[in-house]
Each structure stands twice: as structure tokens, then as C-alpha cells.
Amino acid sequence: MKDDARSEMRRYAIGAVLSAALTLLAFWAVMSHGMARSTALWIVGAAALAQIVVQMRCFLHVGSSSKREDLHLILFSLVLGTLMVGGTIWIMSSLHDRMY
Amino acid sequence: MRASGPAALRGIGLRGVLAALALAAAPGAAGAQITFLDPAGPVAASQRDHLIFVTGMTMIAIVPVLVLVPLIIWRYHRRKGSGRYTPHDHLYRPDWQFSGPLEVVMWGVPFAIVAVLGWGLWHDTMRFDPYKPLGPDPVEVQAIGLDWKWLFLYPDEGLATLDRLVIPEDRPVRIALTTDSVMQSFRISALAGQIYAMPGMRTEVNVMAERPGTMRGENMQYSGRGFPHQNFAVQVLPVDGWDEWTGTESWRVLDADAYAILGRRSTASEAREDLGLLPDEPARFRLEGPDLFEAVIARYHQGRPVPPAAQPGSPAYEAFAHEGRESDG
Amino acid sequence: MSSSAHPGINLGGGDPKAQRESETPAFGFWVFLMSDLIIFGVLFAHYVVMTGARAGGPGPSTLFDLRSVAAQTFLLLASSFTYGMASLALKHQRQVRPVAIWLIVTAALGAAFVLLELRDFVNMVGEGGPPQRSGFLSALWALTGLHWLHVTAGLVWIATMLALLSRFGLSDRNKTRLLLLGLYWHFLDLIWIGILSVVYLGGLA
């Protein structure tokens, strides 16, 4: 019981520290000015994805022990969200190019 | 119907039926061609052919439904007193629920049809992108959608027409579209399909007429009370007629005042009255500068709001224009 | 923790009845959050599409104050962590007091976030960037404003939760509510990561 509490506590702490580190990394990429815009954007994007994964695992406890239906739900949502966001950007950039 | 070469041979069958259908509606439009089933240019003709192709292909999947449903009902419907299931019943198999070959047909045939249709779709969509020029040296036309009329500009000729599009025969025409009002949709069915026209934006459609005549064009996107009247005649002139037409001087000028009148919510015939045109005088203008079309688009990109009173087509503009006219007079 | 728990559910084997009763609401709330995620997704897409639609109005470099954004980010992250502490207290200490204290800390951090961002909003209006100024600004305000409203609603929820705790103690229904509130709060942090990366950092990169 007590062990449980300690290991869970540690999990939250790890999550918080990792999140903070990733956030700092992203800020650094943008504020250091030394870097090409696209490199900075890649770093920001990767840090964001990593942080989402970290928080999902450490704060929301999504993982291999979750119920199957929850994983399905999250994956399905990601697929549909990607379709909608990606589709919108594709369509609108095509329109943008052709309506100078 | 144009009947040349192989088209005439294939003119029987579906194409003939479509042509007859088209003919049934022709008298009303005073000789004007109103539909792509009776095409006057290559784009519309291919659209009609594509329609026939798709209809024919889908019949492969649909006719069996129409034929088999009555057969199944006739053979398997329950007759009074046919009682209970007996193990050797050859007609009634309550547990029959799967057949591998049948599955293959059920999934396979629609899939094959869709594959063929999809190939045709890809091919035609790429080939008839409305932005794609139909040949070198097109005539440039610009169309501005107003409530509820179309204004056509011929920048190279320095001309403008209201509610009449004049183009030469057998020469590609590039029509740039925008509106100075709400979203509209520009279509000349006998020549090509529709494309939206939107304020502050420029879209495009390329057409070509293969013979002289008159066609109907219109706005297809609902835009208010006068919407059903927002149509226009397309007049296709033989090449020398076109030269003559563009060569004729116009004494009316499309100045700011005239454009302000056109911007009001009125149908073309109401606008003609407001402009003081005689009943059968063509609504034809000389352009003051070459860039009215660009100016109309630029209105919406100034970084300043366009207040309703300055927005053609809006009720506030209407009230404003009305007041303006009262105080003028 | 039981071998197949819903994400965020953390009552554990020590409290099987409450765990079981919270299953359906927790799943339902997840589904709701996913629906909400689509709302944010569409607004993100709209924001990306509209980044160029400034209409001569101010853009990210004049509007954004990265120091304030950084402060907000860490406030929200800290509040997510303190909410985690509240869940642990709920699971292992099983007393109202520690849970309530952690909730109050979370609410305080959240309130600081809300106020800081509110100040940014006011500043944006001062810089000539109200939502009425351009398509870009409308999209920006819609996205950040909606998140702001979510956090504010979360604060109201925490306040209600405190009242419920003082009235009913750690009843099974309150435990379920604490779990759902936790999902909500962590979810808002996830959305904020998106806003931070796409809007603020992406806009200034």
C-alpha cells in the first residue's frame, strides 16, 4: 500500500519534471534565435508530441494496462481529428493557391 | 444536336434519349441552349458523355436489384398455410446465412465498378480542371457578380456588358470570376460547369464554343430575392462578327456612378431602367480604366472594414443609395 | 491498480465498489472529452488556415508576450501536478482534508493562469488586436478564448467540488466526480500544450 503510493508519487514527479524540461526545450528553440525557423518548428512540434505522450502516461495513466476500448477511443479520435485537420489544411491551401 | 462522325453513330441509345429530353425543354428558352445535354462546346460535351458512362456502368450493379427483388418475392413469399419448417424443405432454409462465392460477387462487383468509375473520374477531373486553358491565346473576360446581375468586362477590348456575354466562335475564352456581393456560382451549362465566385477572391473557368448561337448562363447559388432572374445570354459570334462587335464604339462609360447603380439590389432589367437605357438598347459600356476587376477585389483587402453602407448588395447600401438618389433629384 | 483501469481512474483495488461505479461515468466522460477535442481540433485547423489573414492588423510578434505565456504554461503544468497529488490523497489517504487542500492549491494555480491570460487579452486589445480586427485575430481569440473558458469552468467545478466534499465527504459519487474532474483538468493541460506550440511558439519561431 505505502509502496504503491510512493511509486505513484514518483510517476507524477517524473511526469512533471519531464514536462517542464520539454517545455523549456521548446521555449529555448524559439527564443535562442540562432536556429532556422523550420528547425525551431520541428523541435517545438516534437517536444509537444513528447509532452503529450508523457502527460498521457504519467498523469492520465493511459498505457498498456488501460482498457482496450479506451485505447480504441483515443486512437479513433486521433484518426478522425487528423482527417479533419489535415483535410482542412489541404483543401484550404489548394484554394489559397488558386485564388490570388 | 450536333451529329458529326462517330458521335452520330453513337447518337442512338442513351445519348439519343438525353437529346430528346433536352429537346423537350428547348422551345421555352427561345432557341437558347440551356443544358449540357445539348452541348455547344467540348467541355460540356465531355460532361454529357461522362454522365452517360457513369449511368451505364452503375446499371450493372443496379439492374440486378430491380430484376431480382420481384423474382425473390415471387418465389419465396409465404403462402397461406405453408406451415412450419420441415427438414427437407427445398425452398425454405432458415439457417442459410453464408456463401463464399456470393460474398465475392457482392463485394467484388461493386468494387470493380467503383474502380472503373474512379479511374474515369480521376482522368476527367484532371483533364477538365476549369482552370486549365482550352488552347493558346484565349479571349480574356472578367465577370463580376452583383445582386442580381452579371457584369462582364473585356479588358483587352476596353468594353463591358451587362447581362450578356459576347464571345467568338472556336476560340478559347478565359473567364475570371469575382463578386461584389455575396457568394455566387457562375455557370453556362451548354459550355461548361459552374464555379463559385466570391468577394475579394478570383476564381476562373475556361470555356470554348464550337459554333455560333445563343446559350443561357446563370448564377446557381441562392443570393436573395432576385436570384431566379440572375441569368444572362451568351452570344457566340462567328470570328468576323466578333471583330465587328469589338470594333464598334460604345458611347456609355462605366464610371463610378454607373457602377454604383449596378451595385444596388436589382435585377438586370431594373438596373437597365435605373441606368436610363432604352428598351432594346444593348447594355454596353466603355471601360474607363483597365483595372475595374482588380479594384473590386482590392476593396476587400484594404485592411479597413467595408461598412454595410458601402457594401453593394446589402440592405444598408440600398437605403444609402436610395437616399443618395432622392437628394440628387 | 487493477489490471484494466480506465485512464485517469486511480482508486485502485483498495476501493473496488467505488471503482466499479465510476467505470461508466469515466468512460462516458472520456467520450465527451474526445468530442470536445474535435472542437479544439477544428479551431486549430481554422487558426492554421487563417494565420495569413491579418488584413493589416497586428500579428504574433506584436501581440504575444512570451514571458507571460511561459508563466501561464508553468502555472498550468504545476496545477496538473497538484491535481495528481489530490488524486493520490484520495486513493491512499482517504480523508477529505488533504484532498481539499490539494484542490485549493490547484484552484489557486488555475486562477493565477486565468488572471494572467486575462491580462494578456486586455493587452491585446490595447495593442489594436481585438477579435474584430481581422480574420486572424478572430481565429486566435476563438481558440485561446475557448480554452480560457474551459479553465474558468474548471474553477467553478473545483469550487462546487469543495462544497460537495464538505457536504457529503468522500462518498462514492464524490470520488467519481473527483476522477472526472481530474480527467478534465489534465485534458486542459494537453490542449494548452497544443496552443503553446501552435499559436505562441509556432507564431514567433
Place this chain on the structure above:
Amino acid sequence: MADPIFGRLDWTVTPFDDFFRDPSINEGVAAAAASAVPLGAVAVIAFLTWKGLWGPLWRDWLTSADHKKIGIMYFVLAGVMMLRGVLEGAVMRTHQVTALDGGVLSAEHFAQLFSTHGTIMIFFVATPLITGLMNYVVPLQIGARDVAFPVLNQISLGLTAAGAGLVMISLVIGKFGTGGWTMYPPYTGTTFSPGPGVDYWVWAIGISGIGSTLAGINIAVTIYKKRSPGMKFLRMPIFTWTSLCTAIMMIYAFPALTVSTAMLALDRSLDFRFFTNDLGGNMMQYANIFWMFGHPEVYIVVLPAYGVFSEIAATFSAKRIYSYNSMVIATSAIAVISFTVWLHHFFTMGQGASVNAAFGIATMIIAVPTGVKVYNWMATMFRGRVRLSVPIIYLVGFFFLFVFGGLTGVILANPTIDYQVHNSQFLVAHFHNVLIPGVLFGVLAGVHYWFPKAFGFRLHEGPARLEAYLWFGGFSLAFLPLYWLGLMGMPRRSASYDNPAFEPAMWLAVVGAAMVVGALGVAIWNFWASARDREALACPVGDPWDGRTLEWSIPSPPPEYNFYALPRVNTVDAWTVEKAVGHPYEMAPRYTDIEMPRSTAMGVVIGGASAAMGFAITWWIWWLAALSFAVIVAALIARAFVRETTRTIKAVEVEVAHRAFLREASRTPAVGRDDEIAPDNLGHARPAVPA
């Protein structure tokens, strides 16, 4: 301009005022329609007071959290709205026969008609019919006592009713918008439509859209979490499968509607620049976001109808559904692919050819799973013993008519052809051709099928057949000629036309519309006549059609808690198998206490406050908007403090009720299918396949 108390509301906003100033046919129709609403309301109030029904209405219906009652209330709501929608359709058709260069109505009035008609039919007829059907049937089919969140269910209904109420109010106070059911800006922005009409649409749709999202969540979670022991996913009835897919689509599609509507609201009320002409607004994004919802919506309403056809094809052929697994795969495929095709509603906006081609092909792919479903129903009837009862008649009508709607859908999916027929009457014909033979026929078949379950008596068969034939004839006359008009170029939403050759088609269409109104009359008469003869049509034992799924194992109407003991399921078509090889109508080994939700006024309060809020914002009555919003928040918080939310039904009570039911079942003679529509059919079926 806006008064602090009344906003922009004053006496000139009613159509009566217009009628007194301009007593024309046009204004007369408007004033008559406007009178119908208050008169109808007064009549209903008078009737309820006279019969002393207020108490029962409040206690047994409005505050009930029972999914069965909520399902029925969805139907009542949809029925009332449908009356208006159908009449509007008929008025539009009447207008169009006279519309050669004119017409009896003004162009403005015609525009309001197609806007309210489309809005009502999609959001307040088709959607609530489908939601009501799922609400009623799904828990019964999966062996559950109620939905996962009964109070939330009531709130969803309240929100839908609030939206419907706003549309009805717009008939009397002010006018509805004229932008069609899609309400594209900039036409619907304040610059071009300054009045309150578009705001009515925005708030009606915004509020009811949230209700639909919540309903979707509820149904999906119910199916995930409340299935009876042993009911694995691949043992669920097909209707439940289609409901699951529909619910999931609601969860993911309605948010897009909420966003596009909220953006339009912000543009209109707070002067935002999402879709305006100036300052970087982008109206194309409205079309894009709206159709991200709009396309899935049409499959949301059609999938459960497909589910109904699956149930009745099997039941009335007395045979298993052909290829259950294909059916499940096809249903899921339609649901997922429907999120990848939305652009086909604006092929003509100007984007590049590869975008159009990709979305066009994605659209066509949906024809494959749909075709599989159609063929599966045919194969289900094949080698069956098909009873040509009313539901099967609708299925046959569906086969013949729907395939043409599907065919024209495939035609529209080709961008090059769509450039021609987009926005034309061809499109009008297409969507009525899928909505009526697809959705409405499905719902009508479902109503005929499940009506005895809900009310304990069957509907008369004869009038129902007449009604079905009127539907087929009326529909065909009313809509098939529109294909021709569309190919001839006639745009949709045209208040008038100038080609006399169009008139004959218009005459056919008005005759068709009259037949359809006749069908509706027969339907209403049949409800009344069947209720009158309910003794002779009674089927209390609950299995009048020799059904195959769990809902037929319980009495009609079912007890509040649905099942005396939760059934154990180990196959598809559980009830058929039970009847053939098991022990139908037997006592359970053990009964337990049942907890059922208590009645609550949450739905009424939240629905009422939302309607008030929408009305207030429409008319700029800001104090009322703030007050209503506060009421909503306060009600939600207060609800959290309610301690007793459930009520326990004792195990003995359940056991006694079950014993009584079993006694009745064993006393009732089992009837064979020859006597299905005879008075002898008291709902105890003699199975077609003996043990």
C-alpha cells in the same frame, strides 16, 4: 436602437402586422401559418386542462428519465415538426406550379419556406426520429434496464425541443432566415441579413446540436457498457450495430456543427471576422466546417434506417440475416469513410483537380458497402419465407426507389458532372430520393414494427398498406421529375422560372406532393383508428411478429425496468434460438433489487432556459440571456447536491410481476404466421422453426 428591456422586439415583428398592411395571398399564408402555432398551443392547453392531464403529463412524461418514454417523446416532437415541414413542402410545390414568371408567394417568403423546411426536416424530423428510435430500441435489444445516463438523456431531449421551439417561435415573432438549411455566409452575415432570422437558425441549431452530441455519447456508452451478460459485440442485433456507428458519428460530427454555428454567431453578435467579406474573413471555411458535419449527418440519419431494414428483412423472412459479419463491416466502413468525403458538397469552390478527384473517389467508395448491404437484404429474403407485411412493403419500396437515389449520388460524386448539376433541381431530387425512401421509409417500417412493443397493440394493416402505396406513388411523382428539371438547368431554391416547358413537371410534382400529404393523413387516421380498436389489436405477450431479438421476449408495453432478470446471451438472434431450442417464458433462478432513476425536472429546466437564452440573444435582450445562462449553471450545480437520485424496486415485486406475465403467456395460445394480423395474435408466437 435596442431597448434595454425588450431588445429589438416590438409589435411590428409579427406577420399579422404585415397582413394588415398588405392583405395578399402571400401575407395571408404567412399569417395563417403564424396563427396555427398559438392556436395549436391554445388547443393543446385547453385539451389538457379539460381532461385534467397536466399532472400525468408532468409526472409520467416530462420529468421521466425512462428511455422508452424519452424515445416516444422524441417521436412526438418530430411528428409535430414534421406536420409543419410537410405542409411547407406542399406549399412550396403549390407555389412552384404557379411560378412561371411569378408565383403566389413572394420570393422572400419562398426562401423562408425552403430554409425552415430544410432545417426542420434534417434537424427536427429526421434526427429526432432516429434518436428516438435508438433510444427506445437499443436498451431493449441489448438487454439493459436503461441508457447509461438517464438524466443526460432527458437533457438531450430538452435541448432538441428547445431548438424546435425556437424554430416554431420564429413563425410568429419575426421571420426565419433565408439562407437555406446550410446558411452560407456572407449572405447570412449581418451585412446582408441584419434581421433576427439567421439568429433564430443559429441558436436553434446550436442548442439542439449540443443535445444531439450528448445523445450520441449516451447511446455509444450504453452500448459499450450496458450490454447484458454474454452479449459480445458480434452478438448484437444489426440495428444496435448501426446505432453504435451512428452514435459514434454524432460524437465526432456534431462538434463541427457546433463550431461553425458558434463562429457564425460570433460574427453576427460580436462582430467577429470569421466569414465576412472584409478584414480577412474567409467564407470558404464555413462551407468546409459545416460539411465536415453535414455529410456525416446524412449517414447519421440513414444508418439506423438501414438497421431497421436488417431487422425486418430477417424477421419477416423468418430467417437469419445473411452474412452478419459483412453487414457489420459494411456498416462500420460507411461510418468511417463518411468522414473523408465532405468536400463533395463544394467541388465547385475552385480547389485543385487532385483535391476534387481524391474526395470524389472517396465518395464513390461508399457505394461499395452500401451495395453490399442492399444485396445482403436480398440474400436474407432469398430462401426465406417472406411475409409481405407492411414493413416488408417498405423494404421493397426502398429497393426500387433508393437505388436511384444512390445512383444519382454516384453521379454527383464525379466532379466534372457535379460542376453541371450542383445547386440544381437534380440535387434536390437526389437528396429527397435518399432521405424519403431511405430514412423515412426505414422509420415508417420501424414504427410499424415496434409500435406494438411500445403500446401493446398493433396498427391496422390495411390503412398502413394504403399509406405505403401512397408514399411510393406520391414520392415518385413529386421528386423523379425534378431530375429532368435539374438536367435542364433549373437551379434549386428558385422562386420562379421562365421556361414554360418546366410547367408539366411542376404539375406532376404537385400531384405527388398532394398524394404524400394524403399518406400522412392516412397515417394519422391509422394511429387514431388503431388506438380506438386497441382491444382487438392487443398483443400483451409482446411477440407479435415471431421476433428474433431480446426486445420481443418481454411484455408489451415493457415494464419500466425492461427485463425481470437480465437475460444471458450466447448467440445472435438470441430470442429465436431461445424459442427453438431453449426455454422461453421461464422464471429466472434469482431476482435482485433494481435501481431505477427518479424523475427529475432537469430536462425541462435546461431545455426551457436554453430556449429562453436563444430567444434573448436573437432579439438582443441581454438581461434575459444572462439570466437564462445563470439558471442553466445553477441547475447543473444544484443537481450535484441532490442525494436521492434513484429508487429501488424490490426483488419480490419483480418476481411477482414476472410470475403474472408468465401466467399470461402460458394462457395465451401461440399463433402461427397465418394468423399474424388476425385478432388472435396476442403476441405469443408459434416459432417457425420447431425444436
